[in-house]
Amino acid sequence: MPSPGAPVAPRLPMEDAYLELLADTLDSMEIPARSQFLQRYFRATTQLDLRESQCLQLWDEMLARRHELARLLGRPISLKTVLMDVLSTAGLVRVPVLLEYDEFKKLQMNAVTDPLTGLYNRRLFAESFEKELNRARRYGLPLGIVILDLHRFKEVNDKYGHPRGDEVLKAAAATFQKALRTSDSAFRIGGDEFALLLPQTDPDQALALSRRVEAVFAEVVRTLQLAISVTMDHGVANYPQDGDQSDRLIHVADERLYRWKHVNHTQSEAVASARPTFPFEPPPASPGLVSIDTGRAQETSAPSSPDSPAPARHPFAESSSVATDSAIFTVQRKAERVSMIGTNAYAIIGDQGSRRARVLDLGFGGVALEFEQPEDLPESILAILHVPILPPVRVYLKPVWTRRTSEGSFRFGCHFVS
Numbered sequence: 001m002p003s004p005g006a007p008v009a010p011r012l013p014m015e016d017a018y019l020e021l022l023a024d025t026l027d028s029m030e031i032p033a034r035s036q037f038l039q040r041y042f043r044a045t046t047q048l049d050l051r052e053s054q055c056l057q058l059w060d061e062m063l064a065r066r067h068e069l070a071r072l073l074g075r076p077i078s079l080k081t082v083l084m085d086v087l088s089t090a091g092l093v094r095v096p097v098l099l100e101y102d103e104f105k106k107l108q109m110n111a112v113t114d115p116l117t118g119l120y121n122r123r124l125f126a127e128s129f130e131k132e133l134n135r136a137r138r139y140g141l142p143l144g145i146v147i148l149d150l151h152r153f154k155e156v157n158d159k160y161g162h163p164r165g166d167e168v169l170k171a172a173a174a175t176f177q178k179a180l181r182t183s184d185s186a187f188r189i190g191g192d193e194f195a196l197l198l199p200q201t202d203p204d205q206a207l208a209l210s211r212r213v214e215a216v217f218a219e220v221v222r223t224l225q226l227a228i229s230v231t232m233d234h235g236v237a238n239y240p241q242d243g244d245q246s247d248r249l250i251h252v253a254d255e256r257l258y259r260w261k262h263v264n265h266t267q268s269e270a271v272a273s274a275r276p277t278f279p280f281e282p283p284p285a286s287p288g289l290v291s292i293d294t295g296r297a298q299e300t301s302a303p304s305s306p307d308s309p310a311p312a313r314h315p316f317a318e319s320s321s322v323a324t325d326s327a328i329f330t331v332q333r334k335a336e337r338v339s340m341i342g343t344n345a346y347a348i349i350g351d352q353g354s355r356r357a358r359v360l361d362l363g364f365g366g367v368a369l370e371f372e373q374p375e376d377l378p379e380s381i382l383a384i385l386h387v388p389i390l391p392p393v394r395v396y397l398k399p400v401w402t403r404r405t406s407e408g409s410f411r412f413g414c415h416f417v418s
Contacts, residue, residue: 020079022041022079023063023079026038026059031056034056034059035052035053035055035056036052038052038055038056038058038059039051039052039055041055042055042058045083046083046087046092046093048087048092050092058086058087058090061086061090062079062082062083062086065082065085065086066079066082069081069082069085111123112124114188116166116169116170116188117169117170117172117173117188118173119173119176119186119187119188119194120185120186120187120188121187121188121189122187122188122189122190124187125187125189125195125197126246128185128187128197129145129197129246130246132197132199133239133244133245133246133249135199136199136239136240137239137244141199141200142200142201142202142203142238142239142240143197143198143199143200143201143238143239144196144197144198144199144201144202144203144205144206144209144236144237144238144239145195145196145197145198145206145236145237145238145239145249145250145253146195146196146198146206146209146210146213146234146235146236146253147193147194147195147234147235147250147253147254147257148172148193148194148195148196148210148213148232148233148234148235148257149190149192149193149194149232149233149257150168150169150172150192150230150231150232150233151230151231151232151233151261151265152228152229152230152231153165153168153191153192153230154192155228156168156226156228156230159227159228160226164224164226167224168192168221168224168226168230169188169192171217171220171221171223171224172192172194172217172232173186173188174220175213175216175217175220175232176194176196176213178216178220179209179212179213179216179217180196180209180213181209183198183199183200184196184197184198184199184209185197196209196210196213201238202238203236203238203241204338204339204343204388205388206236206238207236207338208338208362208387208388208390210234210236211234211338211364212390213232213234214231214232214233214234215364217231217232218231218232233257233260233261233265234257234260235252235253235254235255235256235257235258235259235260236253236256237249237250237252237253237256338361338362338363339360339361340358340359340360340361340362340387340388341360341361343387343388344386344388345358345359345362345385345386345387345388346358346359346386347359347367347369347383347384347385347386348383348384348386349381349382349383350381350382350383351382355371355375357369357370357371357383357412358370359385359386359387360411362385362387365415365416366397366400366413366414366415366416367383367385367395367397367414367416368411368412368413368414369383369411369412369414370405370409370410370411370412371409371410371411371412372409372410373410374404374410375410375412377399377412379398379399380396380397380398380417381396381397381398381399381414382394382395382396382397383395383396383397383414395416395417396416396417397414397415397416397417398414398415398416398417399412399413399414400413400414400415401413
């Protein structure tokens, strides 16, 4: 035990203590075993492939150099310091670069992320797309890709300046964080262009998720209080339905994005600028479809069903009927409904959750439900929707039409009530 007042030797860091133990252990080993161990040690720590004799020589030089430096400086020298000194002197490490692990990971992230939004960049998108596509081919899994851009983004930059435009781009990044699943990846691939990779996602799920992204973006960008209505448009492609090569899938998604922009914004602007003259003639009656509000047979915005054929239209466009006191006329909606037939989508009805209905299709405006038995639904009902991709959603619904199918079930078209 040291006497009081005697200097206390500095305690070695854990790494240096390990190297001390390593040096003591090597001294007790036979030369062949020592040379083999040192060869593997240098390969693991320096990525150098050296001969066994060269490893023994370097180790002896390290021990001698360590003794010399300790004598000159009057304090212990770590083996790691000596290792770099000997390797540099021998010309084996020309430009030694020492980085903390956290700094190294930060450099890696900076190389693959967009500095403004924090999203992955175009370089990583290309690499990740090929990896996910190879995995989908290997295991026979679906893969969705979505290309998105911002409509009227340039107008924001022109009117408010680039700082406000940057806020819109950050709003897009926040949207992806809120709307995507943990298995999905988002990338900024251009100025106002983005891409999503959706592993194990079929076409219906990819389309539903794209619309969810658009809806969430509309909520996020509203907080910026811009006079310009900036929206997010999408084009979706899926492996294997649309191709099995990355360039083909990107081409399909780009084409659908272009068609979506043309149909959506052209028709929306046409509807917004239209000034109809009253009164209107009501549309032709749809057999078997009865309005709960009026009791008259009419064409409504109720979700479609397999046994009610719809007129031919663009796959991304749909219309809805808007009723006034004197007439009913048709306006263009921004998105079609998503069919839930073939999935396990369902709704729990009422506070007690005693009734259950199948969800036939779902859109931004409403939902179609199917009951096995006739139901006397009130004007406003509480429902919890369980559909693919989304978490359970608590909504209030207003039934607007009902019909009995040839199979004997009962279908209700319901609007969302805010």
